[in-house]
Amino acid sequence: MERQARREQVLRHAKRIFARKGYHRTNVADIISHARIARGTFYLYFQNKRDLFEELLEQVLGEMRHRIQRLRVGAGEPEPVEQLRTNLRRVLSFVLAERELTDILLNHSMGFDRELDLRIDGFYEKVTDQIQRSLDLGIQMNLVRTCNTRAVAYCILGGIKEVVGQLSRHRRRDIGPLVEEILDFGLRGVAQPELLAGLRRANETGRVSFSPEID
Amino acid sequence: MERQARREQVLRHAKRIFARKGYHRTNVADIISHARIARGTFYLYFQNKRDLFEELLEQVLGEMRHRIQRLRVGAGEPEPVEQLRTNLRRVLSFVLAERELTDILLNHSMGFDRELDLRIDGFYEKVTDQIQRSLDLGIQMNLVRTCNTRAVAYCILGGIKEVVGQLSRHRRRDIGPLVEEILDFGLRGVAQPELLAGLRRANETGRVSFSPEID
Amino acid sequence: MERQARREQVLRHAKRIFARKGYHRTNVADIISHARIARGTFYLYFQNKRDLFEELLEQVLGEMRHRIQRLRVGAGEPEPVEQLRTNLRRVLSFVLAERELTDILLNHSMGFDRELDLRIDGFYEKVTDQIQRSLDLGIQMNLVRTCNTRAVAYCILGGIKEVVGQLSRHRRRDIGPLVEEILDFGLRGVAQPELLAGLRRANETGRVSFSPEID
Amino acid sequence: MERQARREQVLRHAKRIFARKGYHRTNVADIISHARIARGTFYLYFQNKRDLFEELLEQVLGEMRHRIQRLRVGAGEPEPVEQLRTNLRRVLSFVLAERELTDILLNHSMGFDRELDLRIDGFYEKVTDQIQRSLDLGIQMNLVRTCNTRAVAYCILGGIKEVVGQLSRHRRRDIGPLVEEILDFGLRGVAQPELLAGLRRANETGRVSFSPEID
DNA sequence: GATGAATGAGTCTTCATTCAT
DNA sequence: GATGAATGAAGACTCATTCAT
Numbered sequence: 033m034e035r036q037a038r039r040e041q042v043l044r045h046a047k048r049i050f051a052r053k054g055y056h057r058t059n060v061a062d063i064i065s066h067a068r069i070a071r072g073t074f075y076l077y078f079q080n081k082r083d084l085f086e087e088l089l090e091q092v093l094g095e096m097r098h099r100i101q102r103l104r105v106g107a108g109e110p111e112p113v114e115q116l117r118t119n120l121r122r123v124l125s126f127v128l129a130e131r132e133l134t135d136i137l138l139n140h141s142m143g144f145d146r147e148l149d150l151r152i153d154g155f156y157e158k159v160t161d162q163i164q165r166s167l168d169l170g171i172q173m174n175l176v177r178t179c180n181t182r183a184v185a186y187c188i189l190g191g192i193k194e195v196v197g198q199l200s201r202h203r204r205r206d207i208g209p210l211v212e213e214i215l216d217f218g219l220r221g222v223a224q225p226e227l228l229a230g231l232r233r234a235n236e237t238g239r240v241s242f243s244p245e246i247d
Numbered sequence: 248m249e250r251q252a253r254r255e256q257v258l259r260h261a262k263r264i265f266a267r268k269g270y271h272r273t274n275v276a277d278i279i280s281h282a283r284i285a286r287g288t289f290y291l292y293f294q295n296k297r298d299l300f301e302e303l304l305e306q307v308l309g310e311m312r313h314r315i316q317r318l319r320v321g322a323g324e325p326e327p328v329e330q331l332r333t334n335l336r337r338v339l340s341f342v343l344a345e346r347e348l349t350d351i352l353l354n355h356s357m358g359f360d361r362e363l364d365l366r367i368d369g370f371y372e373k374v375t376d377q378i379q380r381s382l383d384l385g386i387q388m389n390l391v392r393t394c395n396t397r398a399v400a401y402c403i404l405g406g407i408k409e410v411v412g413q414l415s416r417h418r419r420r421d422i423g424p425l426v427e428e429i430l431d432f433g434l435r436g437v438a439q440p441e442l443l444a445g446l447r448r449a450n451e452t453g454r455v456s457f458s459p460e461i462d
Numbered sequence: 463m464e465r466q467a468r469r470e471q472v473l474r475h476a477k478r479i480f481a482r483k484g485y486h487r488t489n490v491a492d493i494i495s496h497a498r499i500a501r502g503t504f505y506l507y508f509q510n511k512r513d514l515f516e517e518l519l520e521q522v523l524g525e526m527r528h529r530i531q532r533l534r535v536g537a538g539e540p541e542p543v544e545q546l547r548t549n550l551r552r553v554l555s556f557v558l559a560e561r562e563l564t565d566i567l568l569n570h571s572m573g574f575d576r577e578l579d580l581r582i583d584g585f586y587e588k589v590t591d592q593i594q595r596s597l598d599l600g601i602q603m604n605l606v607r608t609c610n611t612r613a614v615a616y617c618i619l620g621g622i623k624e625v626v627g628q629l630s631r632h633r634r635r636d637i638g639p640l641v642e643e644i645l646d647f648g649l650r651g652v653a654q655p656e657l658l659a660g661l662r663r664a665n666e667t668g669r670v671s672f673s674p675e676i677d
Numbered sequence: 678m679e680r681q682a683r684r685e686q687v688l689r690h691a692k693r694i695f696a697r698k699g700y701h702r703t704n705v706a707d708i709i710s711h712a713r714i715a716r717g718t719f720y721l722y723f724q725n726k727r728d729l730f731e732e733l734l735e736q737v738l739g740e741m742r743h744r745i746q747r748l749r750v751g752a753g754e755p756e757p758v759e760q761l762r763t764n765l766r767r768v769l770s771f772v773l774a775e776r777e778l779t780d781i782l783l784n785h786s787m788g789f790d791r792e793l794d795l796r797i798d799g800f801y802e803k804v805t806d807q808i809q810r811s812l813d814l815g816i817q818m819n820l821v822r823t824c825n826t827r828a829v830a831y832c833i834l835g836g837i838k839e840v841v842g843q844l845s846r847h848r849r850r851d852i853g854p855l856v857e858e859i860l861d862f863g864l865r866g867v868a869q870p871e872l873l874a875g876l877r878r879a880n881e882t883g884r885v886s887f888s889p890e891i892d
Numbered sequence: 893g894a895t896g897a898a899t900g901a902g903t904c905t906t907c908a909t910t911c912a913t
Numbered sequence: 914g915a916t917g918a919a920t921g922a923a924g925a926c927t928c929a930t931t932c933a934t
Contacts, residue, residue, distance in 0.1 A: 190409025191402035221436035620839025621832035651866035
């Protein structure tokens with residue numbers, strides 16, 4: 033367990049430096065000097081620099097995968113919009129809490145090595161799939177207008193990436209309004225026109241909702 | 248002229264390699280071996296690798312800046328939506344025509360050196376400003392619903408970046424439907440709810456329009 | 463301390479090579495192969511080749527500055543001639559002891575880079591000033607004939623440089639007679655004619671002296 | 678002859694640049710840009726950079742050899758001191774007239790390649806021999822005191838080199854006094870003590886002389 | 893002859909990784 | 914386990930020289 037603590041100490045420092053300078057401009061000397069360990073010690077805990085980076089990347093991806101949950105339909109499940117909101121909120125919270133980590137994923141994405149690049153690509157591909165499936169489901173449920181769900185999924189993914197990327201770079205405390213803003217924009221973008229009439233921002237809660245009965 | 252032709256030959260090859268392998272994994276040896284020139288020849292035309300890359304980057308940014316035009320309001324000017332469509336179409340056409348070049352900007356963005364990173368950031372910042380100003384204008388004209396225009400501008404920018412990024416990587420011939428899809432999504436996301444009733448995709452043209460008279 | 467020892471090992475080898483081949487014909491490969499260290503190791507101890515050379519140069523200049531002492535006049539101080547003799551002896555001893563080092567200063571002087579060239583120039587300028595001041599003092603004390611002390615100072619400096627340069631290149635054990643020869647030549651060149659009658663080489667000691675009472 | 682004119686044009690420019698920056702810091706680009714000829718043209722007139730330099734060096738050495746004439750003893754020949762004076766005057770005149778050329782020899786001496794270095798060494802060796810022979814002759818003629826003529830020859834050579842080196846770097850118009858100063862210093866340094874009484878500087882001419890009849 | 897684009901050997905420098913202590 | 918000195922492969926850049934036009 034001592035070992036694990038040590039690893040984490042180094043990871044903590046490396047994370048900060050990678051976020052600040054990017055993968056290529058960060059060298060092992062930077063990491064060990066900040067972590068206050070010897071050169072050799074570094075290689076006692078990590079196979080190499082790429083390995084350390086991979087681990088950090090896996091942390092972000094893992095946490096992100098965990099926080100982005102597939103929409104569930106069924107009795108007892110929250111409304112779809114509510115599930116989207118929760119997903120978004122979880123993602124943005126993570127960004128806020130681990131700004132450096134997410135900055136690595138979002139602002140220094142790509143250009144490491146073939147395998148890591150593919151892993152990031154794969155992650156985004158998965159998320160896109162999930163968004164697309166949700167849209168397809170929405171169409172089936174007659175909540176979403178018919179559209180090229182792949183293209184729209186990319187739009188949605190991109191929008192979130194961008195907002196999240198900005199969030200990871202700039203100081204910001206309260207994500208609530210931001211979540212609503214994104215959700216609002218996205219939902220309006222895909223909603224069935226018929227539902228749009230009922231879609232408005234409830235003044236009291238500032239929340240987007242499709243539930244006319246709440247209104 | 249001879250000189251310029253040579254430069255362009257090298258740029259052409261370098262472009263392809265940068266797009267394929269990214270900035271850091273590409274070395275001068277790669278470039279010269281593909282361009283079939285000697286090491287010294289490279290330095291006859293470019294100060295160094297970074298310089299060559301900067302030139303390519305400037306090509307993309309310059310062309311993009313040129314193709315993204317500010318919305319003009321006034322008699323004789325096309326409808327705002329039409330102007331958006333034209334911008335989008337011009338951007339996507341460029342991506343299709345110069346897939347490798349745009350891939351550099353979109354998929355290998357960031358992590359070069361401080362200055363180039365800033366230049367890319369600056370470009371996106373400018374585009375975001377432009378989107379935001381358009382939204383603000385739209386609100387004034389009562390075409391756009393009130394919203395946090397900065398946040399929404401990021402969503403829109405991100406959506407376009409993502410679609411464009413995908414486009415630069417995958418083969419695709421016809422951008423028409425894609426343009427409409429993005430436009431549709433984005434317009435619905437920001438439009439005044441009152442206008443949404445009149446907004447639909449005309450079956451014949453496949454075009455989004457706010458003009459109820461077309462209907 | 464280990465570090466310092468290593469540095470000195472490299473300096474020792476570099477010194478020999480610089481002395482043999484000169485600065486420009488010596489490359490880092492030469493140095494590391496003689497010092498039997500790896501390329502990287504070299505840069506562990508020195509920023510670059512120029513840096514290493516600068517250090518050697520500074521060693522010579524420092525030691526030379528240290529060994530050339532300003533003439534002191536006053537009760538209890540040795541006779542001026544004796545002080546000159548001691549200076550000269552100290553300089554020549556150093557040359558003999560550190561033939562390679564002084565060879566660098568004397569036979570490969572100039573042509574490195576602007577800054578190092580200036581440093582050597584500056585050193586010689588300082589020495590010339592010192593010689594000139596001694597001559598001026600000698601004139602005041604009526605030991606030295608009136609003359610253009612600047613020009614004569616250059617003659618003296620040049621004479622010493624040349625002898626010393628030869629000494630650094632050729633094998634020679636005993637500097638005593640050489641010191642006397644230079645001193646004799648120089649003193650006769652500048653002495654007040656009135657004193658010259660009393661100036662002769664004492665047969666027993668082989669030493670030049672202005673002290674008539676010894677006679 | 679056209680060819681020769683061209684060569685000299687290039688030599689003239691190269692001379693200036695070599696004098697200013699030294700051999701190693703001067704590159705072919707410098708030379709051709711100043712001489713306003715194409716790269717290839719350079720190699721039409723000179724085998725290579727080293728060759729061009731060698732030619733300049735040979736110019737200085739040749740001219741110097743020519744201006745330094747062996748002392749002649751015999752009826753109808755000028756006095757030895759007068760011959761020394763003439764030699765010195767000729768050397769210094771050349772320095773003044775061809776400052777850049779002599780600067781190359783004197784201030785950037787050594788460190789080119791083995792062969793050129795040896796050639797310069799050889800030149801100085803010859804001059805030293807000549808000085809030594811003159812001293813030996815002087816001893817025979819009872820004009821010069823007994824001394825280590827080799828060592829003294831180096832002193833004299835060095836003195837002249839230094840003065841000449843300074844002269845080549847700094848602006849100076851009138852060499853007359855300088856010649857006398859050096860001559861005075863050198864002659865006093867080696868003269869038979871008996872002659873020193875008669876040696877003084879004639880006020881009117883400023884010239885050193887051993888001729889008591891002038892007095 | 894003249895040109896200047898092209899060449900590639902030579903050099904320096906960096907930095908991730910290893911290994912003896 | 915920890916250390917940090919040592920390594921050497923990898924890569925960038927320069928510049929004297931050649932050669933096709």
